[in-house]
Amino acid sequence: MFKVMIVDDEPAIREGLKTIVDWDAIGFEVAETAANGREALQKYERIRPDLMIMDIRMPGMSGLEVIEQLRQDKLRQAHVLILSGYADFEYARRALGYGVDGYLLKPVDEQEMEEELRRVHRTLEQERRVNVRRSEPVPVHEVVEQMLLSSSGKEQNKAETELQLDWDRYQIILLELREGPGRPSEGLARQFRRLSDWWTDDPKNIVFRAGSYLGILTGREADRDSLLQLRQRLLAQEPEGYQVYLAAGEATGDKSLIHDSYEQAESLMNRRFWAGESGILQMEPAPVEPEDEVTVPLAGEWADRLYYAVDIRSLNAVERVMQELITACRSASLSERDTKSLCSHVLSLALSRLPGSIAGSGPAVQKCLSLIPELYAMSTAGQIIRLVLQQIGELLESMDGGSHESVMKQMTDFIRRHYSDNLKLEMLAEIFNYNSAYLGKMFKTYTGESFNHFLDQVRLDNAKEMLAQGMKVHKVAAQVGYANVDYFHSKFKKYTGISPSAYREQMGQG
Template identity: 25%
Template sequence: MMQLHKAILVDDEVYTRKGLIKLIDWEACGFQIMGEADNGEDALELIKSVSPALVITDIRMPVIDGLELIRLVTVNNIANPTFIIMSGYNDFKYAQQAMRYGVHEFVVKPIDEIEFTSILVKLNAKLGLEQAEQAKKERLIGSEMIKSLILGEASDATLTEWTHLLYLEAADHLYYLFAELNDNQSWQPDSVQISNALFKEIVQQELVRVTAANQPICLHEHHNRIGILLPSYMLDSSDGELERFLLIFRRKLETHVGERVFLYAGCPVHSLSEIRESYKAAKEATLYKYGHEDKRIVIYDQIKSEPINYIGLDSAEFTHFMEQMEELQLEAVKGTVDQWFHEFREKCYAPEAVKLNIHQSLMGIMKTIRSMDGDEQSISTLKPMLNWQDTNLSLGELKKLFMSFIEESMQSIALLRKEQTKGDIHKIKSYIEANYSKNISLKSIAALFYVNPVYLGQLFKKTHGTYFNEFLLQLRVSEAKKLLRQSSTMRIYEIAEKVGFSTADYFVTQFEKLEHMTPTEYRNKLM
């Protein structure tokens, strides 16, 4: 919604004022009439109280005329309005005198609607540009001010100037705040990203609304947070209560970006020269983020005595996790991760400690994939997982990302294992062909190749179109037939033993089952 500029009308003729209000579509022109006065003296008080952007005044009025009103406002620097003069007298002398005080326009009564509307529209555009430029200038001043204060580079004279600029009094104290936008990453295709510049604009806009501030708002863009200089008088609308203010402010910000704003408040200090201490305290408050995720507000004075943890994963715990991963026990892994993240919150792990624990698991999973001749770079969630701390992630979103990485890694491990087993099945076939005459079985081969025997039997059938026992039998009988063809002197029991049958009787039974004749009948047929 367009911000309307405040305007007041000054004319000793009530019909002129009311007529002008009805004649012009003020809102469409970018203005809102905030008051009227029928003489210069009342108009002066109205200007002091309203601080209008525009004053439209007649020249000839009792007590204080229009020109004197303009002179008093200009010389005494009362607000900084733009003036438009109306007069029933087309007198160039008035116009000349008015222009010396920087009057914007001199219009002659009766007012022409089209001409006056055009003047207002152009003035609205001009004021808009000036306001935007002034806001930009104030933001730059505020950012440079904070930077100098944090680095301790501001001189005493500069500190005095800035104290005056911010309307600070001896009784006032100051806080340094961080506003942090979380879960603003692009690892999910449907995620909504908000630029740092836009978030900074939202912070600026809502600070003005919450505090009804007329003084400059001082913000500084840190690496991944917005720093805010907060004088205590800005808490007046919250009865001077910092926590209440932060709750209101956070809710206002979240109307724009959803429930993903964290606020951190440093300790109170009594002058600009001490703001570095509040800044350092606010930075320390960020370490308690995950222990206060439900509230999303951390106030240094409330947490400074709370313990914070930098605990690493126990080696046995990590080994157990990796076993669950490699055995593809998804539900068990989910339970382990749930437990970890519960401890991160309940035991107030520092973000760096969370990072180390997550990183250890990450490296273990990547090592497993590499050992199976896989490429971990093919995992789409690897990059955001490696760089998650460069952005601000809530514990809930971090867990979601971590579980996505785990599930994708498990799928990769399962696929690699399947491909490996496919390669092994051909090796197994070659092994059988080379060792068919020995006492081999599906179970002994499965143990030799570290494969589940049931799974091996199913995979062998799927790959070669026959069951393992049938293949082995066909191979042995085929070799027996070759011996029967090539030697007329070998006895049946010798052939049975040579091709791997435990007894001659079993050999004869199986041979007859496949060839529908006994080994002797087969030999006699050849004779």
């Protein structure tokens, strides 16, 4: 029997895990439980469990901190399965970098839990059978792992000395396999075997493990085409929906700089969120610093643009807005988490305005809003754009799809619906994807009036109706889109020949 320790600050979770699983049938026994991280470390010294099932977020000392301490000097002494809530995904992903065996989402599914335990049990049995002695030669891939992943400079130097390689070039490639948006794969062992089998005949390729990644130390500098071929070969072995990301550090002719190539590849993989459709990340020239200070995108402004794009039933306009928003986030050096938060906020603000302007759209909008949490599970910015397009595409279909009317008809209708907003010709040109000067000429040809004149006329026609109902002048000015009452007064008198207050009195007498 292999010993298990359950670590969770919730008593119900600890007791529940002890009872929902037939531990004996799988080959485990629950030897101990702990209510927090510090207690777990204290009991670890006495119990020496083969497997720890640990909550990632606990008060006082988190599960991640426990794993960090265990890995400092007991790298291969305990297997770990972590428990996390959906909102803790990024936290859990960090833990995978410490070589944990996997993670389970709360509430724990009994069948999934048993599958994970059987998988870990097979690994433990294999380790027991192999029982590698220290006197036996260390496999070359383990030497590479020690050189690259050890926190001790002394151990790194020792491993570098033991690595008997005399190549012209050295380059590190890291590989990440994901089973779907936001879900790290648990098939690394399988891919490790495949990669090793493919390159057995080539002594200038060494496959190794690097936490939640696979690594390749190659003596043949990999260009983009070879990385794409490798990615396609890996994807061909997996079910549909899997994603593969490859990050390549710079090649070097100095063996002592292999670690630099590894750190470059790791840094690139940390920026995987900005990877394009190819899934390939390579070192690029440093970006030219912009002359003007880049500002953080404001949710309200982008929500307006997205709302208008949805309002005119244009999925192409929605795509342009999202592409530009993502570009703005990257230019402002926002983190992955902040970018997801901003996109979620923009989408929520934009969609929440629709029921007030499009009759009957409420249920479809609520369905769309309910899918926003999925945005946080996306692995890349491109996946966020595709998710938003899919959601809004379904929303538009439920609202009878896009309009087939002419652009000018859409534009005049749009102005009549949104006359109280701060409308500008340049903004509408972006929405409708036209040059602003050209759009202005088209608009005047179609309506016989300039854009600004038409907008003023629509606003003032609505102002007349409000004044006729007895509304106060300053409230009418704000309602129809004029922030300055004096400006509204001059505009109204210019167009009607009478002041707003005189018009209201005149209509009241009638």
